[in-house]
Amino acid sequence: MVPRPPFPRRAAAVGVVVCLWLSAGPTTHGQHPGGAPLQIAGMAPPALPLPPARIPKPPDAILVASFNIQVFGESKLAKGNVVDVLARVVRHFDIVAIQEVRAKSDGILPTFVQAVNADGSRYQFVLGPRLGRTVSKEQYAFVYDTERIEVDPASVGTVPDPGDRLHRPPLHARFRTRIIPREMAFTFWLVDIHTDPDEVPQEVDALADVFMGMKSARPDEDDVILLGDLNASPQQFGRMKQLPNVAWAITAGPTNTHRTKTYDNLIFDHVATREYLGRSGVYDLQNGFGLSLQQALEVSDHCPVWGAFYPAEAPRAAPPGGIATGPVAAPR
Amino acid sequence: MTTGDQPDIPRLVTALQAAAAAIRIDAAEQLCRAGTAARAAAVDLVRACGDDDEQVREWAAAALEELGPPTADALPALLPFLDGAEPLSAYWAATLLGRSGEAAATAVPHLANSLGTADDIAVRQRIAWALGKIGPAAAAGRGALERAATDPDQRLARLAADALAAIGG
Structure with a gap:
C-alpha cells in the first residue's frame, strides 16, 4: 500500500509545493504558468529543425485552464502561426476547457490536438455537441494531457436545461489525476460555459443552479469547477455569488486581450475543493509570446485563465461538530 | 498577418462584398477584431450573417457580439x-x-x-x-x-x- 502523502494546507502549498516547479511566480496579467516567455518574432511560422522541447510539468500540481478561442474554425485552423501559439498555450496546462469551437466540420479538434502533440505530448480531447439557438453553433471541448489526467467517458454530457435559460448549456465531464496512485487521486467535475453576452444576468443566475446541480450529481464527488467565458466580472456574478463557500480563481485584472474585462474565470466551492492551491493567473498572449495586440487578437480576443490544484484528493471538510472523513473514495 | 492597429472599416465593408470567399472571411474576421470600432459596419455585418460561406457568417456573428449598440442612423x-x-x-x-x-x-x-x-x-x-x-x-x-x-x-x-x-x- 502506498502511503498517502500529507495534503498541504493552502498557505504552505503556495510557498513550498508550487515553488518547486514554477519559475513564473506572480500570477498577474503578463505572466504565464511556467518558464520564460516564448518569443515568436513576427509570428512567422517556426523554422525549427527539431521538434519543440517538451514543457516540464509540475509533479505536485495540475494546471486547469479555460480558453475562449474566438471562432475556432476552419479559417483560424488554416493559420499555422496561430495554431502554433494555441498549441504552445495548451501544452502548458493539464486540462484546457475550450469555448467557441465554431465549424460544421468535425475536423477542427482532431487536427488541433495533432498539432499540440507534435512535440511528443499525448493530449486527447472531449468535444461537446453543437449548441445554439441559431444556425451559428458553438461547441465546448476539453483538451487534456493523458499522461497526467484521465476522463471518465461515461461522465461526459451536456447540462440539462429544461427551462431553456442558457443559450449554450455547459458541457460537463469528470476527470481524475494520474500522477499519483489512483486511490488517492483528485477527481473533479469540470463544467465548461460560454454565456450569451446579451443575457448575462439571467444566465449567470441559471449557472448558480447548474453549479448546485453538479455538486449533487454524484454523492462521491464534491469537487465542481465551473469555468469558461462568463461575460461577467466577479462583481456581476449575481446569485452565484451567494452560493455557500463560492470562490473564483481570477479575482482581479483583465482576462481579455484588449485588457478591459475580467470575463473568464474558474469558480468552485473553496471548502469542498481544498485541492485548490491558491495559485491562478491569466496567460497573457501578448507578453507570453512577444506579440503585438493585433497578432494576439488573431489568436483570440480572450487570454487563457488557469488555476493550480493539488493532484491528491483532499479530506472532505468536517461536518458541523464532526471530524473530517478522509479521502473521498471515488468509484473505480 | 495584420500589423496596423487602426482598422480601415470602409475598406473592410467593401471587402465583405467580394466575390472570393477568402476575402470576405478575412474582412469579417478583421471587423471582429476591431471590436466596437466595427459599429459603423453593423448593418453590413448583419447582412453578412446571411453569407453563403459558413466562416463569413461565424466571424460576422462574432463581430456583432462584440460591437455593442449600433449607431442611431443604422x-x-x-x-x-x-x-x-x-x-x-x-x-x-x-x-x-x-x-x-x-x-x-x-x-x-x-x-x-x-x-x-x-x-x-x-x-x-x-x-x-x-x-x-x-x-x-x-x-x-x-x-x-x-x-x-x-x-x-x-x-x-x-x-x-x-x-x-x-x-x-
Whole structure:
C-alpha cells in the first residue's frame, strides 16, 4: 500500500509545493504558468529543425485552464502561426476547457490536438455537441494531457436545461489525476460555459443552479469547477455569488486581450475543493509570446485563465461538530 | 498577418462584398477584431450573417457580439432584415435593436409585427427580448407581446412576459 502523502494546507502549498516547479511566480496579467516567455518574432511560422522541447510539468500540481478561442474554425485552423501559439498555450496546462469551437466540420479538434502533440505530448480531447439557438453553433471541448489526467467517458454530457435559460448549456465531464496512485487521486467535475453576452444576468443566475446541480450529481464527488467565458466580472456574478463557500480563481485584472474585462474565470466551492492551491493567473498572449495586440487578437480576443490544484484528493471538510472523513473514495 | 492597429472599416465593408470567399472571411474576421470600432459596419455585418460561406457568417456573428449598440442612423436599415429570408440576419437585427434600448422606439411597430410573423422561433424570442430592452417606449408592442406570452414555446412566453413587465403600465 502506498502511503498517502500529507495534503498541504493552502498557505504552505503556495510557498513550498508550487515553488518547486514554477519559475513564473506572480500570477498577474503578463505572466504565464511556467518558464520564460516564448518569443515568436513576427509570428512567422517556426523554422525549427527539431521538434519543440517538451514543457516540464509540475509533479505536485495540475494546471486547469479555460480558453475562449474566438471562432475556432476552419479559417483560424488554416493559420499555422496561430495554431502554433494555441498549441504552445495548451501544452502548458493539464486540462484546457475550450469555448467557441465554431465549424460544421468535425475536423477542427482532431487536427488541433495533432498539432499540440507534435512535440511528443499525448493530449486527447472531449468535444461537446453543437449548441445554439441559431444556425451559428458553438461547441465546448476539453483538451487534456493523458499522461497526467484521465476522463471518465461515461461522465461526459451536456447540462440539462429544461427551462431553456442558457443559450449554450455547459458541457460537463469528470476527470481524475494520474500522477499519483489512483486511490488517492483528485477527481473533479469540470463544467465548461460560454454565456450569451446579451443575457448575462439571467444566465449567470441559471449557472448558480447548474453549479448546485453538479455538486449533487454524484454523492462521491464534491469537487465542481465551473469555468469558461462568463461575460461577467466577479462583481456581476449575481446569485452565484451567494452560493455557500463560492470562490473564483481570477479575482482581479483583465482576462481579455484588449485588457478591459475580467470575463473568464474558474469558480468552485473553496471548502469542498481544498485541492485548490491558491495559485491562478491569466496567460497573457501578448507578453507570453512577444506579440503585438493585433497578432494576439488573431489568436483570440480572450487570454487563457488557469488555476493550480493539488493532484491528491483532499479530506472532505468536517461536518458541523464532526471530524473530517478522509479521502473521498471515488468509484473505480 | 495584420500589423496596423487602426482598422480601415470602409475598406473592410467593401471587402465583405467580394466575390472570393477568402476575402470576405478575412474582412469579417478583421471587423471582429476591431471590436466596437466595427459599429459603423453593423448593418453590413448583419447582412453578412446571411453569407453563403459558413466562416463569413461565424466571424460576422462574432463581430456583432462584440460591437455593442449600433449607431442611431443604422437603426432603420436593420428593419428589413427582420422579415428577410436569413434567420441569422433577423436574429442579429433584433439583437442590435434591443441593445439600442429606447433609441429604437421607432422600430417598435415593425418589431411587434415581426414577433407575430417570423418563422424562426429564435428570431421571435429575440424580438420579444428586444421589446423588453426598449422598455416603456415599446408600449405599442404590448398586444403582440401578450399573444406571445401565451405561446407554447416556454422561452418565448417567458421573454414576452418579461418584456411586458419591463414596459409596465
